[in-house]
Amino acid sequence: MKKRVPLLITFITGFIIIVSFFVPHRPFGQLETETLIWYAIIFAFTLVIGVDSLVRLHIKHIRKRKKGWWYSIVFFAGFFYCLTIGIISLIQTPNIFQPGTVFFYGYETILIPLQATMFALLAFFVASASYRAFRARNIEATLLLIAAVIVMIGRVPAGYKLWPKLPVIANWIFDVLQIGAMRGILIGVALGAVAMSLRLILGIERTYLS
Amino acid sequence: MNEGKKDLSDWITTINREIIYTIIGLAVIIPILLGIKEKVQISPAVKSAYESIESLNSTDVILISIDYDPASMPELQPMLKAILRHAFGKEIKVIMMVFWPLGLPIGTEGLEEVAGEFGKVYGEDYINLGYRPGDRAVMIDMGREIRNFFRTDVNDVLLDTYPMMRDIHNYNDIALIVGLEAGRWGEYWIQYVGSRYKQRIILGVTGVMAAETYPYLHSGQIEGLIGGLKGAAEYETLIGRPGFGLTGMAAQSWAHIAIIVFIIIGNIGYFMTRRKERRFRIEGRKE
Numbered sequence: 298m299k300k301r302v303p304l305l306i307t308f309i310t311g312f313i314i315i316v317s318f319f320v321p322h323r324p325f326g327q328l329e330t331e332t333l334i335w336y337a338i339i340f341a342f343t344l345v346i347g348v349d350s351l352v353r354l355h356i357k358h359i360r361k362r363k364k365g366w367w368y369s370i371v372f373f374a375g376f377f378y379c380l381t382i383g384i385i386s387l388i389q390t391p392n393i394f395q396p397g398t399v400f401f402y403g404y405e406t407i408l409i410p411l412q413a414t415m416f417a418l419l420a421f422f423v424a425s426a427s428y429r430a431f432r433a434r435n436i437e438a439t440l441l442l443i444a445a446v447i448v449m450i451g452r453v454p455a456g457y458k459l460w461p462k463l464p465v466i467a468n469w470i471f472d473v474l475q476i477g478a479m480r481g482i483l484i485g486v487a488l489g490a491v492a493m494s495l496r497l498i499l500g501i502e503r504t505y506l507s
Numbered sequence: 508m509n510e511g512k513k514d515l516s517d518w519i520t521t522i523n524r525e526i527i528y529t530i531i532g533l534a535v536i537i538p539i540l541l542g543i544k545e546k547v548q549i550s551p552a553v554k555s556a557y558e559s560i561e562s563l564n565s566t567d568v569i570l571i572s573i574d575y576d577p578a579s580m581p582e583l584q585p586m587l588k589a590i591l592r593h594a595f596g597k598e599i600k601v602i603m604m605v606f607w608p609l610g611l612p613i614g615t616e617g618l619e620e621v622a623g624e625f626g627k628v629y630g631e632d633y634i635n636l637g638y639r640p641g642d643r644a645v646m647i648d649m650g651r652e653i654r655n656f657f658r659t660d661v662n663d664v665l666l667d668t669y670p671m672m673r674d675i676h677n678y679n680d681i682a683l684i685v686g687l688e689a690g691r692w693g694e695y696w697i698q699y700v701g702s703r704y705k706q707r708i709i710l711g712v713t714g715v716m717a718a719e720t721y722p723y724l725h726s727g728q729i730e731g732l733i734g735g736l737k738g739a740a741e742y743e744t745l746i747g748r749p750g751f752g753l754t755g756m757a758a759q760s761w762a763h764i765a766i767i768v769f770i771i772i773g774n775i776g777y778f779m780t781r782r783k784e785r786r787f788r789i790e791g792r793k794e
Contacts, residue, residue: 330655333648337641391663394612404612412577424531425524428769432777446767452737453760454545464548480722
């Protein structure tokens with residue numbers, strides 16, 4: 298029973314979605330709409346589960362005094378701060394993201410600079426790592442190095458100033474060389490997704506039940 | 508070997524990371540502070556994205572999906588503003604929605620700023636639907652009726668109260684979807700909406716995502732592609748309204764040159780060290 302019910306739900310849901318793609322009329326179209334609304338509701342609950350598991354994890358870190366446990370305190374400070382200003386803003390207006398709310402103030406003055414900083418740090422790490430690790434050790438590495446340098450310089454205005462043909466070569470690498478490899482990867486991923494979906498719908502793949 | 512005494516190859520291969528960080532920092536900050544704007548060459552991918560919007564008229568509606576958060580803001584926000592300026596300049600109506608909750612405030616900010624510049628009225632010229640969870644489910648069902656998932660807008664007001672939304676029900680009433688993407692939603696738009704509803708789509712993606720999105724452009728599944736800050740700068744050039752995209756391009760240009768110089772220095776050091784080691788090995792064998 299514990300396994301059959303989820304398998305049955307998966308099969309019926311998958312069947313409705315597939316059939317309604319080809320026959321979008323009643324009853325399948327209507328059933329698909331209902332299924333999709335249910336999906337969105339369940340999706341929203343997964344956000345709650347995510348918060349729950351994050352909170353439990355950090356409580357465990359603090360209790361067991363794991364390495365870097367005080368970062369968990371920072372997490373809770375941020376968590377309760379967001380929760381508090383979120384509730385206060387919700388009392389003010391239904392859209393807490395509206396400029397002028399307390400939540401928006403926190404978002405603009407804390408979250409944006411923090412996230413921007415995290416992403417901006419990549420530039421420094423990429424520069425340092427490129428200097429230390431990007432070596433022409435063999436033919437493959439040399440080819441990769443040459444391609445990377447051409448694309449890097451060819452896709453910025455300096456490349457055009459240096460040699461007007463550089464952007465053309467960079468675009469060719471992008472449009473021809475990389476696209477072939479990328480298309481192969483995408484087709485592979487799509488075929489894998491189709492196979493996995495069929496295995497799930499037909500109940501052959503059951504690892505998600507454990 | 509003369510231990511303790513450093514030669515040129517040792518210096519070259521052991522540049523402190525603090526020096527690298529400082530140079531990269533200066534390469535980024537100086538052009539932005541000086542407000543240097545560099546000319547960019549227009550790529551066919553951005554040109555076709557521009558032409559997709561250019562082909563629309565004042566009775567058309569576009570749907571802009573904000574699928575990014577502040578981490579990708581420097582690349583995607585200039586795109587949003589440039590596209591909005593282009594659309595509002597042509598009197599095209601705009602619907603905005605969000606699949607990345609933390610993208611809602613920045614999307615709203617961009618929309619309100621540009622709408623203000625053009626004197627557009629909320630509910631008549633543009634609307635903000637806000638965020639709904641369930642991405643793919645929302646995308647698919649919006650093909651039947653937008654109200655199945657968005658009965659109200661971001662301010663919790665019924666959609667039917669807005670004049671603009673009275674005749675807009677599904678993708679048949681939307682001329683073009685513009686996805687601004689820092690995640691997988693761009694692919695979802697193509698797979699679930701483009702293929703199923705034959706919806707016209709253009710995408711604006713971060714620089715790192717551009718490579719994997721190009722196959723969709725070549726296959727004709729999307730009409731145009733704006734890739735990274737360069738794409739934003741190209742779009743700003745096309746509409747004749749220079750913004751942060753063009754300023755950022757100067758910083759990116761300098762930073763790329765700095766990184767390439769470091770790669771060359773690193774490789775010179777690597778080959779010098781290798782030659783030195785080979786010489787020591789030969790000398791060792793002779794002894």
